[in-house]
Amino acid sequence: MMKDKENVTVIMATHNNAKTIERALRSVTRGIRPANQVIIGDNDSTDGTYDVLCKLLGAEHVTIDEKTGMPPQFGGELDGTPVKIFRKRLSTIGDTLNIAMQMKWQGVTVFGFMDPTSWYAPDKIAQAIRVFGTHQSIACVVSDCDDHHPDGRVERIFRDSFDMQRLLKGFPYDGNFLIRPHVFPKLKGGFNPQMPIRHDYDLLLRVSEIGLIYHIPAPLHHNVVCAVDSATQQTIAQCEMTAKQLASQRRSATNG
Numbered sequence: 001m002m003k004d005k006e007n008v009t010v011i012m013a014t015h016n017n018a019k020t021i022e023r024a025l026r027s028v029t030r031g032i033r034p035a036n037q038v039i040i041g042d043n044d045s046t047d048g049t050y051d052v053l054c055k056l057l058g059a060e061h062v063t064i065d066e067k068t069g070m071p072p073q074f075g076g077e078l079d080g081t082p083v084k085i086f087r088k089r090l091s092t093i094g095d096t097l098n099i100a101m102q103m104k105w106q107g108v109t110v111f112g113f114m115d116p117t118s119w120y121a122p123d124k125i126a127q128a129i130r131v132f133g134t135h136q137s138i139a140c141v142v143s144d145c146d147d148h149h150p151d152g153r154v155e156r157i158f159r160d161s162f163d164m165q166r167l168l169k170g171f172p173y174d175g176n177f178l179i180r181p182h183v184f185p186k187l188k189g190g191f192n193p194q195m196p197i198r199h200d201y202d203l204l205l206r207v208s209e210i211g212l213i214y215h216i217p218a219p220l221h222h223n224v225v226c227a228v229d230s231a232t233q234q235t236i237a238q239c240e241m242t243a244k245q246l247a248s249q250r251r252s253a254t255n256g
Contacts, residue, residue: 006129008178009104010035010112013096015043017116018052020224025056027119028112029079033126035112037082041100044090049116053085094191094199101190105181112178113200117224118145120176124220128178131214139211140204142177143220150225157223162213168247171201171240176221179207186210197232198239205247 010028014021021040028035042050050070053059057076061068073086084103088096101111110132114120128141142162147155159172166172177200184190187206191199207213228236 004033004129006036006109006132007107008033008035008037008110008112008125008129009101009108010038010114010125011097011100012038012040012114012116013043013093013100014040014045014049014053014116015090015093016045016047016049018045018047018049020117021049021052022056024114024116024119025053025078025083027122028114028125029081029083031120031122031125033123033129034079034081035125037084037104038078039100039103040083040085040116041096042085042087043093043096044088050085050087057083057085059085092193092196092199094195095193097199098190098193101184108181110178111181113175114221115175115223117226118174118176119222121220121222124176125178127216127218127220131216132178132180135212137212138180138214139183140177140179140207140213141216142173142204142213143216144218145174145176146219146222147225148222150227155225156219158217159215161215161217162208164208167205167208167213168244171198171204171243173200173204174223175200176223177204180211183207183211195239195242197235198243201240202243202246205243206250209247209250 054070056078059071059074062071075084131141132138144159145157147157192202
């Protein structure tokens with residue numbers, strides 16, 4: 001295990017990810033530099049995602065108010081890494097991520113976020129720690145990735161280096177990034193719980209206003225490419241527009 005002084009908590013929010021959550025979780029418990037702890041909030045999955053997590057951690061059935069089932073919250077270890085899971089009523093992914101962050105804040109020096117259908121490369125956390133150590137102004141670390149298509153193709157995705165104006169025009173990244181926790185008090189909050197999607201874009205726009213987003217030009221995580229229906233595409237476009245409008249309003253207020 002890589003030795004450093006950082007305390008890294010990886011946060012995930014799941015919703016019907018039973019087929020991919022173990023791969024995602026083990027990518028941060030078995031890496032060159034594993035997470036110090038992982039917290040996963042299950043957003044009312046109906047496909048057995050929470051049961052998969054409970055089985056991985058060795059949770060047993062409990063009886064609450066004469067109803068027997070898996071515990072609504074449980075802590076265990078996987079590959080020697082402490083993992084805490086909880087289940088909650090359906091809300092936005094951003095809301096679930098915020099709740100998960102509050103469950104392990106004290107002493108954390110880096111928060112990592114990961115889409116439960118993605119997985120980290122073995123050295124993603126190690127590379128981010130190295131970058132964070134170079135300059136105090138670095139608030140967030142993003143990277144290139146590999147996209148895995150349904151036909152088996154693996155496509156290397158090359159991102160441009162961070163640029164404020166480019167970020168304002170569109171979202172070139174995804175939800176797999178690492179952030180220093182001191183950023184959140186400056187933002188006066190975490191993810192926007194009102195946004196059904198693109199909460200990650202909104203967050204990075206806000207982060208870019210108070211610190212540097214550093215881009216590592218290496219494929220340090222993997223994404224699964226899935227078909228997106230027209231309704232979801234429309235929601236994405238609406239949420240991206242909202243994020244841009246909010247960013248413009250903040251900049252106008254600052255300049256005015």
